[in-house]
Amino acid sequence: MAEPRPVLEMTGIVKEFPGVRALSGVDFRLFPGEIHALMGENGAGKSTLIKVLTGVHSLDGGTITLDGESVRIGSPLEAQQAGISTVYQEVNLCPNLSVAENIFIGREPTRAGRIQWKQLRKDAADMVDRLGLDIDVTAPLSSYPLAVQQLVAIVRSVGHGDSDGQGSGTKVLVLDEPTSSLDRDEVLELFRLMRRLRDEGVAILFVSHFLDQIYEICDRMTVLRNGTLVGEHMVRDLDQVGLIELMIGKALDQLEELHEHQLRSDVGETLVEAEGLGRTGGIAPFDLEIKKGEVVGLAGLLGSGRTELARLLFGADQPDSGKVTVGGKQVSMSAPNDAIGAGVAFCSENRKTEGLVPDLTVRENIILALQASRGWTRPIPAGQRDELVAKYIKALDIRPANPEARVGQLSGGNQQKVLLARWLITQPKLLILDEPTRGIDIGAKAEIQKLVVSLSEDGMSVLYIAAELEEVLRLSHTIGVLRDRKLVARLTNGPEITTSKILETIASGEHQ
Amino acid sequence: MSATTKTRTAPEGRTASQASAITRLLGDRRLPVLVTAALFLAMYLTGLGRYQNYGFAEPQVFLNLFIDNGYLLVAAVGATFVIMSGGIDLSVGSLIGFTTMFTAWLVERQGLPLIVVVPIALGVGAFGGFLMGYVIHNFEIQPFIVTLAGLFLFRGLCLVISKESISISDSTVSTLAQTRVPLGLGELSIGALVALAVLAAAFYVLHYTRFGRRVYAIGGNEQSALLMGLPLGGTKIAVYTVSGFCSALAGLLFMLYIQSGDPLHAVGMELDAIAAVVIGGTLLTGGSGYVIGTLFGVLVLGLIKSIIQFEGTLSSWWTKIATGVLLCAFILIQRAMTARKQT
Amino acid sequence: MSTPSAATASRWRALTHHHLFWPVAVLVALLLINVPFTPDFFAIKMTDGHLYGSLVSIVLFGSPLILVAVGMTLVIATGGIDLSVGAVVAITGALTCSYISDQADQNALAGVFLAMGIGLVAAVVCGLWNGFLVARMGIQPIIATLIIMVAGRGVAQLITDGQIITINSEPYKLIGGGYWLTLPFSIFVVAAVVAVTVALTRKTALGLLVESVGGNAEASRLVGIRSRRIKIMVYMFCALCAGIAGLMISSNTSAADGNNAGLWIELDAILAVVIGGTSLLGGRFSIGGTVIGALVIQTLTTTIYTIGVPTQTNLVFKAAVVIVVCLLQSPKFRAKVFGAKGRGKPAAPAQPAAPADAAPKMEVSR
């Protein structure tokens, strides 16, 4: 078969940040009508390649050819005009605008310069509907959880390429980890959409750390390691093991280890007990008991209230009713520091707005929680601090391993690790992890899961929230099932519990 | 499997969440403006009760609020654009002063007809704003500082034109200044009418044009707006240009109001403008607020002034203290009313 | 690679990349501008047992600004701003001087200390109020502090009855106008305050917490930082600094002027903070930068007086310098204007993100 001409060709791409060479001479090709996976560990340079392509970062070397013509793309606007539509890794929408506006901003339907609001809302509602989403498009984006925002970002960008949508000139659709906070159904819906676009001839660049998804939808993949190209393969030619080897440069068997691991059976006495804890408009009053050394997983669909539950338990939101006791003592839930004082830690799902302080260094971000609990008058001695930080950078393999690097400049996955390190360092009694593996590469994900297991073995309790049911199932002693912002069931993990059993519980909403 | 999960939200749950979404919408976005308007009304009625015998009840006293604050309204509308986009413009007062001085100089000293001078003045103001926007965007310098330099620069240019005030004796100016448009209950000046027209235009631009929405988007999250492919630079520069233009227009209205150019006119008026915008419920962080709120902000400031004048017994320093206390009371009540709704 | 020229080049680059390089460069340039106009500008001589010269007076007259700017730095680092410092300066001066002027013996140390205490307490109360409005009530800092900016001057004039209170107290005169060990006493006050601030922020964890609150307020709340408390503290500290500056200003002229003391000092202070490299958006701050920034502004003022700029062009001159300073500090501007020299290729090879494994360079399969 004569090779068709690539719609996009990047050759010898070089990108340097102060002190880091993020991309060194990467070649990349994208053909019309294919779904192409860009693979690599955290920090391999995937997002950077995308940002160079869309003009967010300037090129330090190399050329970009679009449709056979050499182009210079200076800004995301120019990229869009050239037919490249992008969903970036972190949700990049305007929280203050309505969902409808976020979808249409920049290309609102106008008549004589006047925005046609009615039509805009209708169109937006239609588009959202088509993705199987059920939300009020006139509400501000900020009133929706991250996953919904992610979906809105997808709707926005595919809207360009959608034949029914407005600007139908999209040739290239770039999706940087769009599925990191979606659950199965949204993913399926997204895939359906991607296939349709592919069949219409759109070239799709897809980034994801979920290998199953790659194998499900992609035709071809490019693998990066440490900013260099290590291979371009047809998906069918390379199995998972081979891919992982390519990505991390060595074989990985941790995953298998995990599958075999046995849940610690002897959980201790009750550590945390919530009674009738609830918040109107948030989550219905619930009871929850977490034992020492126990991992409690939360399962539920997008927007079912898992995050809400976690936030209430942590005092991030003020409950309207109920009480929480930790180790037998009641904790006032007026602010997070009360919970922290009682030994509860909370790793937010939204690392950008609720987690990191981007201007501070890795070291400062890591010690922040510990320092806050000590109060400002008792700084952590420098030696002890550096030792702790070095230890966790090493333990979690944060890259670059430079404690002086600004956290804002780390790759998404590494930022997540920093966040995790921050809480581990405080040695909490209960660690609440809300989507801790979001955006984390396969190796690191296994590491984190192993970590959870070992923490539990050391007697730390963990409340674990993840979009992937398998993940929850694998780690938890007990699974709380949420539906419509109500805790509807509590399942004790055992051989008879499977993902489909959990899904059934969610669907039927039956009480225990 | 997918069949079971399709029922992601029970219908009742959804309607409930939609209903709560509407209240949330009201709660979050329009409430501050409504509260400001209500408080303004309450304040006005209090004034009515207290100074009835002094003619406070006359409709003209109310209309005077527009006459006496028309220029501030125009300046504040310009500031609203900037603040909405997440920036700030400190050059407003200086630019107003400069415009009065510049037009007075052109009309009186250079003998140009007003019809020529007005577009020149507006052009210069808009260009000044454009320059500041250009520097802010292209060199990534903080707006506070760039416009602070603008504050110094324009005030300095006033003085360079002349240290002394220049009286304008042009007959067109005095006719325009003294024209009163009867409105049944009272009358409005040209300046007040222009200000209201500017307000209406600003409302239209902010809510019915792409440019207006871009301003909100940038105020909401600049980085995101950039990544969404919005022309960040163009919008930012345009916003400061609008503010410069509005300041120049406010300067022209101010010139009508006082028929002279003076290098010390409108010192510190940028703070009045910013205060009006913020009192009107707009967040200084950008992206949230309504230009109608700015109108009420201006009216509140004007009313505070007016009440103090009607009180008529305050010594100089009590005037300042009373202004501060009224402002404070207003802000606290506004805050209390909006905060309760949010929880 | 390690030729001497390359080494100096990289040292030079490290120097120009230091965050204080440009402020210091501007400061030096401004000082040098004076030399053609005042040949003995750098001369310092002994007069009446104390040092006397332009440099001394720059520090002397710049002291209040440095103090206010240092306090302002912390407020700005939390993402706030304090417009009320000028009014606080006036209130403190007015209270202290009016108390001293009521004393039978204005030279009595106890009375002077008590008066200063009263003034400073008033300042701190103002700061507490600001902090309360910002942190507790959630009012936007510009507006919250605008209240005292407007009303505070009224209060100061109320205290002085609209008059300038002149006092005649030798001990009080020392703080802002006196000399100690041949140097202006205010230098010691400033040094002490700066040292305390640096110690407070860098030797304790306060600095980190402040930067965290300014960098991401919600994240800070969720790690358990008591950001309200920190904000209130910072506003109080800022007001305290302004109060000390108020003492200094009133002591310098032995008079309290409710209307004019510290007029517009807030703008200069904010300017100093920004010139010093602290972002108005909050987050990272630099006390050293602020001190340099304040000195730049004071030198600018002195330069205007000494090189004979006509009064009407004072502000234009000031605007020009501010613009130049800001442009020089902008990396983007330097990149555009100085082109390759400023940005270009980093001379030192950027290290590849990790040791390259002996992985096959490319194994493309089609």
Add this chain to the structure above:
Amino acid sequence: AKEDEGSGGNSGSGGSKKITLGFSQVGSESGWRSANTDSVKSAAKEAGYNLKFSDAQQKQENQISAIRSYIAQKVDVIAFSPVVVTGWDAILKEAQAAKIPVVLTDRSVESDESLFVTLVGSDFTDEGRRAAKILEKVLEKAGHKGKVKIAQLEGTTGAAPAIERAKGFKEIMDAEHKDDWEIVVSQTGDFTRAGGKQVMAAFLQSNPDINVLYAHNDDMGLGAIQAIEAAGKKPGKDILIVTVDGVKDGFIAMSEGKINAIVECNPLLGPQLMEVVQKVHDGEKVERWIKTEESDFMQDQAKDALPTRKY
């Protein structure tokens, strides 16, 4: 409490009714101004008028809206000290249309003569001239020989007193002392002590040979004295000092020999104003310009004049 006094609200010209006077003050920017305000207030009280006072915080727009509100309140007479000299036509015409007579205090305006009845106050330009005249005497008394190198401390740039006091001084200097007097440095001290001190300190660095200081008000002069002393010179001897205003502190300094002469600018024009208001209200004719009583003081008069200083 206001309501009981509300009778002033009617515009009746009945002689028995209390006169309502609307007075719009510039602001409270200096001790001089505060004394001026006090004088007006206490004189109004003494005369039994109903005084509506408002402070414009140095802003013309505030004065205009205050006057507009006096018109709405239908006061009997409006008096005000204009912030600036220009831009009063429109509002004065409104007052005229409402048949409310207007009296200016402190300084005049550039408006049609028919729009106000009279001006009670002094003349800043004349003060400048008087300052130059008294400097002649000071120089003579000090036995000064040779070139007169003058440093001038100006008021707030753009403010009328600053401009006119400089103008009047220069007028005499150019006319009579073209050769021997020279203003070597001139800079604004913003009418404040701190400003005066700072600017003078810089002057002494750049121009150590200054021998005369002319300050546009006492406060700047007082600040400058401190700077001169800090430089190791003797104010009043090494550098001769002439200032304008005549506040108490100025006289104290003069009695200590630190100021050589003061040109008085009298703020206590309340009683005069009330007289005029009464006349205007009664429809009597008054002069167009009623000058306040002011004098110039040399050092030897300082001790005697000191007790008479009220502010």
